[in-house]
Amino acid sequence: MDEPILIQQLQQGEGQAFTQLVSAYQHIVFNTVLGILQNREDAEDVAQEVFVQVYQSIGQFKGESKLSTWLYRIAVTKSLDWQRRKSRKKRFAVVESFFGIVDTIRHDPPEFHxxxxxxxxxxxxxxxxxxxxxxxxxxxxxxxxxxxxxxxxxxxxxxxxxxxxxxxxxxxxxxxxxxxxxxxxx
Missing domain, CATH: 1.10.10.10 (Winged helix-like DNA-binding domain superfamily/Winged helix DNA-binding domain)
Incomplete structure (x- = not known):
């Protein structure tokens, strides 16, 4: 895969190029996100978000770094944003439970592998x-x-x-x- 050609095809909106990108990078994106979030379902959702953002913002990619570096950067940012949102939800859930608003108990996630x-x-x-x-x-x-x-x-x-x-x-x-x-x- 010739990266400059792939980038050009992506920026021209060629669907086959996007399929090629996902095929080539889905594992590194998923593994990076999974390593940070340590939850398979969350990692699947965030990995999808990464590729949606890539699709939407490929026009702004200037080629100042490698495509993989840009993908890692998006994956890390999306993962940390997801983690922050989830952390805020947990804090809010503690407040809700303190005031008796919620009657479901939230458990820690199972061991991560x-x-x-x-x-x-x-x-x-x-x-x-x-x-x-x-x-x-x-x-x-x-x-x-x-x-x-x-x-x-x-x-x-x-x-x-x-x-x-x-x-x-x-x-x-x-x-x-x-x-x-x-x-x-x-």
């Missing part, structure tokens, strides 16, 4: 993903893009629109925070 993790590592990975939920956004995104998606520091810097030094700092702090969080889970 990422499909890219080998079966023998599922228990350790579940603990790691649970600990990742406690990380600040920038650390969680950098860690997910590096350890789950395998992006280089430079690629992460481009996606997050920060310096490589910032990415190094985010990853360093993420590892420190994960060690503390995992030690507390034992």
């Amino acid at each position: 990422h499909p890219g993790v080998a079966i023998e590592n599922k228990e350790k990975a579940a603990l790691l993903f649970k600990a990742m939920m406690a990380l600040p956004e920038n650390q969680k995104v950098a860690f997910t893009l590096n350890k789950v998606e395998g992006l280089s520091y430079q690629e992460i810097a481009e996606v997050m629109q920060v310096t490589v030094a910032s990415v190094e700092a985010f990853l360093h702090r993420a590892k420190q925070n994960l060690r503390k969080e995992l030690a507390g889970m034992r």
